[in-house]
Amino acid sequence: MTEKKKISIVLFSGDFDKAVAAFTIASGAAAVNYEVNLFFTFWGLNVIKKYKNRNAIGRGFLARTFNFLMGGFSHLPLSRLNFAGASPKLMTNLMRKRNVATLKELIEASILLKVNFYACEMSINILGLKKEDFIPEIKEILGVAKFLNIAEKGEILFI
Numbered sequence: 001m002t003e004k005k006k007i008s009i010v011l012f013s014g015d016f017d018k019a020v021a022a023f024t025i026a027s028g029a030a031a032v033n034y035e036v037n038l039f040f041t042f043w044g045l046n047v048i049k050k051y052k053n054r055n056a057i058g059r060g061f062l063a064r065t066f067n068f069l070m071g072g073f074s075h076l077p078l079s080r081l082n083f084a085g086a087s088p089k090l091m092t093n094l095m096r097k098r099n100v101a102t103l104k105e106l107i108e109a110s111i112l113l114k115v116n117f118y119a120c121e122m123s124i125n126i127l128g129l130k131k132e133d134f135i136p137e138i139k140e141i142l143g144v145a146k147f148l149n150i151a152e153k154g155e156i157l158f159i
Helices: 016-031 042-048 061-070 083-097 103-112 121-126 144-151
Strands: 006-011 035-040 116-120 138-142 155-158
Touching (some): 006 042, 035 042, 116 121, 116 144
Parallel strands (some): 006 035, 116 138
């Protein structure tokens, strides 16, 4: 019996287009029976925050300020040509017009396809967050060593 193929993606970026790339790969790989692990760290945590808009969450003034400025899913910027935040909305409209899955749809597909979502313990501690600040699909908050153990014998992508 052959071992199931595995891909693990570290989503470091909170950019809309990079999140689209990560979830396109994740949902596509899961659809063809890969084990898929997504590890969200630093700005990538914005994609999986429970609060979609700006919210002053976290322990301490500085953490609350950072989290408010970072925003959530509704405030992911485009990595280039963001045009004061208008570009992700324009890009989403283009995706719909061209019959391409939107970021929201890719995330939903990844959840349905049983992609494993992990959040970085160190980043969460720095930002003063807790598991309850994230969507319920987060399987676990873990450190790098445990993530590398999970990702062992598979490909690792850093986005």
